[in-house]
Amino acid sequence: MAKLTDQATYKCGLAAIQSAQSIEGVLPILHAGPGCSGKLAGFDFGTSGHFSSSIFPCSNLLEAEIVFGGEQRLRDTIENALKIIDADLYAVFTSCASEIIGDDSEEIANEFRKAGKPVIHVSTAGFKGNNYLGHEWLLASIFDQYLPAAKPHTIEKGLVNVFASLPLHDPFWAGNYDALEGLLAEIGLKANIIFGYGRGLKNVDRIPKAEFNLVVNPWLGLDSVRLLEEKYGAPWFHWPSLPIGPDETGRFLQALTAFAGLDKGKTQNLIDAKEKKYYYYIERFANTFLETRIMSKRFSVVSDSQNALAYTRFLVNDLGVNPLTQYATENVPEHHRDAVRGYFKDLNYGLEAEVSFETDGYLIHEEIKKADYLGYPLIIGSTWEKELEEELGAHYLVASWPVTERLIINGSYVGYDGALRFIEDIYSVVLRRFL
Numbered sequence: 355m356a357k358l359t360d361q362a363t364y365k366c367g368l369a370a371i372q373s374a375q376s377i378e379g380v381l382p383i384l385h386a387g388p389g390c391s392g393k394l395a396g397f398d399f400g401t402s403g404h405f406s407s408s409i410f411p412c413s414n415l416l417e418a419e420i421v422f423g424g425e426q427r428l429r430d431t432i433e434n435a436l437k438i439i440d441a442d443l444y445a446v447f448t449s450c451a452s453e454i455i456g457d458d459s460e461e462i463a464n465e466f467r468k469a470g471k472p473v474i475h476v477s478t479a480g481f482k483g484n485n486y487l488g489h490e491w492l493l494a495s496i497f498d499q500y501l502p503a504a505k506p507h508t509i510e511k512g513l514v515n516v517f518a519s520l521p522l523h524d525p526f527w528a529g530n531y532d533a534l535e536g537l538l539a540e541i542g543l544k545a546n547i548i549f550g551y552g553r554g555l556k557n558v559d560r561i562p563k564a565e566f567n568l569v570v571n572p573w574l575g576l577d578s579v580r581l582l583e584e585k586y587g588a589p590w591f592h593w594p595s596l597p598i599g600p601d602e603t604g605r606f607l608q609a610l611t612a613f614a615g616l617d618k619g620k621t622q623n624l625i626d627a628k629e630k631k632y633y634y635y636i637e638r639f640a641n642t643f644l645e646t647r648i649m650s651k652r653f654s655v656v657s658d659s660q661n662a663l664a665y666t667r668f669l670v671n672d673l674g675v676n677p678l679t680q681y682a683t684e685n686v687p688e689h690h691r692d693a694v695r696g697y698f699k700d701l702n703y704g705l706e707a708e709v710s711f712e713t714d715g716y717l718i719h720e721e722i723k724k725a726d727y728l729g730y731p732l733i734i735g736s737t738w739e740k741e742l743e744e745e746l747g748a749h750y751l752v753a754s755w756p757v758t759e760r761l762i763i764n765g766s767y768v769g770y771d772g773a774l775r776f777i778e779d780i781y782s783v784v785l786r787r788f789l
Contacts, residue, residue, distance in 0.1 A: 361715025361738040363658065363683040363755060365523070366480030368449050369394060370488025371410065374476075376521035378554025379442030383435055384412040385428045385459050386449030411435040415451050425457050432466055432473060442555045443500060444473045445492065453479040467499065474499040486574055486658070486684050489520055493578040496558060497585060507562050507586075512614075514543050515564040515582070517575035518596065519660065521549040525757045526661075529766030530596060534570060537597070537769055541611055541621050562586050566614070570596060570606075572659045572682075572697055573690035594697045596664035599672040599773035600629045601702065632770045642781065649784050650749050652676045652727040656718055656735030657754035658684040659694050662709070665734055665753070668773060670701045675732065677707035678725050685713050722746070732780070749783045 368390055371382035384391050391412040411434070413419075413427040428446070435444055444466075448459045463475035476495045478488045516534055519527040528550050535545040546564055548557045567582055567590040569575040579590035591613045597606035604625045611621040636643075643649075653675050655662040659682035669675040677698075686694055691711060699706040712718050715738045722733065722742060731748040733739050737758045743750035752760050753767075767776040 359714050360717075361719075362713065363656075363715070363736055363738070364685060364713075365485040367478040367483045367485060367488035367491070368447055368480055369485035369523070370476065370478050370492045371445075371447055372485065372522035373489045373492050373520070373549070374445045374447075375410075376527075376549040377443075377558065378552070380555065381435065381439055381441035381444050382410050383432060383444055383446045384410060384449065385415070385424065385431075385446060385452040385457065386412060387415045387451050388412065390449050390451075411439070413452075415449075420451060420455055423455060423457060424452060425459075425462060428452075428457065428459060428462055432462070436466075436471060436473075442472065443496075444471070445495070446473065446475045447478045448476070450479045450481050453477065463499075472500070484685060485523060486520060487687075489574065490577045493517075494581055497561075497578070497581050500558065501561060501585075503585075509565055510544075510560070510563045511565060512543050513546050513560065513564045514538060514614075515561055515567040515579075515588075516545045516547050516570070517568070517578055518570040520574065520658070523755055524658070524661070525753070525755055525760075525762040526766050529762075529764040529772075530768050532764060533766040533768035533772055537603070537607065538568075538610075540624055541607055541614075542616055543610070543614060562588075564588055566590060568610070569593070572663055572694045573686060574660065576690075594663060594693075595667050596660060596768055598664050598668040598767050598769070598776060600625075600632050600770060601671040602664070602667050603769055603773075604629070628770045632774065635774055642785075646781070646784060648730060648787055649781075650675060650727065650730050650732035652678050652725075652729075653732035653734065654678050654680060654722055654725070656681045656683060656715075656722075656733065656739055658682060659686055659709075661754055663694070663697050664767070665776075666698060666707050667701065668767075668776065669732075670703070670705055670707070672773065673777070677701070677705065678727065679708045679710050679721065681710050681712060681718050681735075683711075683713055683715075683718070686711050749780070751779055751783050753779070 374380045374382045395408040411431050413431045415424045446463045460475040463473045466473040474495050476492050519530045521527050531547050538545045546557050546560050547553050567579040569592045572594045582588050593606055597603040607621050655665045662680045662682050666680050698709040733742050733748045734751045734753050736754045737756050742748050766772045
């Protein structure tokens with residue numbers, strides 16, 4: 355029996371074109387029908403700035419191609435794109451339709467690449483998975499088809515490839531990468547990030563030179579760094595949670611320092627200085643935190659596993675709020691779920707949070723409505739959760755895709771300053787009750 359998902363917080367695999375659009379100089383070419391391309395063009399959350407996010411070549415498969423095949427349409431589309439659009443890399447993305455009818459898009463892309471053209475192929479049929487998996491498929495294609503084969507190469511000391519938030523989908527993706535880059539720089543590491551402003555293919559070219567690879571996500575990016583380890587022998591370091599606040603950020607910096615063989619004393623001095631400044635601001639507003647008795651006692655996050663885990667660890671470990679069920683909504687692959695469950699149990703004060711992998715927004719909301727939050731609930735999620743604010747009188751903060759009521763340009767909650775912004779946003783919601 356078919357299952358419908360209400361209020362989804364992810365997109366189909368073809369939406370991995372957004373990851374391509376976040377890499378300067380990469381142009382997605384869709385082998386899909388006009389409906390798919392039109393829908394994706396509607397997700398206009400910007401790009402790396404190199405091309406318009408709503409303009410990209412598409413083979414526009416129609417009835418004739420579905421019956422007789424669309425390979426020639428794809429060849430023509432790629433040829434015209436090469437003539438008209440000045441890109442550094444052309445990435446062909448396939449759709450449900452093009453894969454069902456059996457078009458050999460991979461061979462067509464290979465033909466152009468053998469002719470010296472920078473064209474790669476990415477299999478992203480929606481029936482195979484969503485845009486989180488599509489992101490990994492794109493990276494795998496870049497590593498296999500664009501980067502050179504393994505051979506002796508120079509390792510740049512302190513250079514670290516960083517994989518964290520899902521570009522253009524996570525509303526905080528740009529700020530998160532910038533903040534992580536800043537944290538690494540403060541302990542003497544140089545982040546090599548391929549997504550966002552001023553990065554692009556020049557940083558892709560540097561991937562083989564990295565001393566090691568870093569994944570800051572419960573699961574997304576692990577397949578990618580394993581491929582790089584297999585291809586170039588580069589080790590990798592995994593930190594499952596975005597570091598928000600002094601507890602998580604301090605542990606992250608200490609663990610990364612130990613893995614990279616850096617000066618532990620220097621890192622501890624940095625942490626001490628950052629915490630001293632952080633708690634200076636916390637102490638200034640201690641009365642607000644202690645006397646605002648309408649602040650929620652319990653909370654739930656409805657987001658992908660990265661944000662759900664990061665927000666949960668900060669709210670428990672630093673703010674002392676008790677967790678009810680947390681919702682990881684991106685359809686986490688089955689083989690990663692046990693590990694993700696473990697991360698939500700790794701909290702301070704002997705506390706643990708249950709995590710649900712439910713993807714249906716309606717069912718999530720029904721569960722939340724039945725829960726006892728011992729007062730006003732704190733709900734952090736997407737625009738879909740707005741209705742809970744109205745029905746439950748919840749303190750509600752939108753901090754996850756889809757976001758339709760808030761502008762996030764390069765904001766981030768990562769680190770020490772990011773945590774202060776997070777507290778500002780939460781208490782700004784709480785204090786509205788006094789109006």
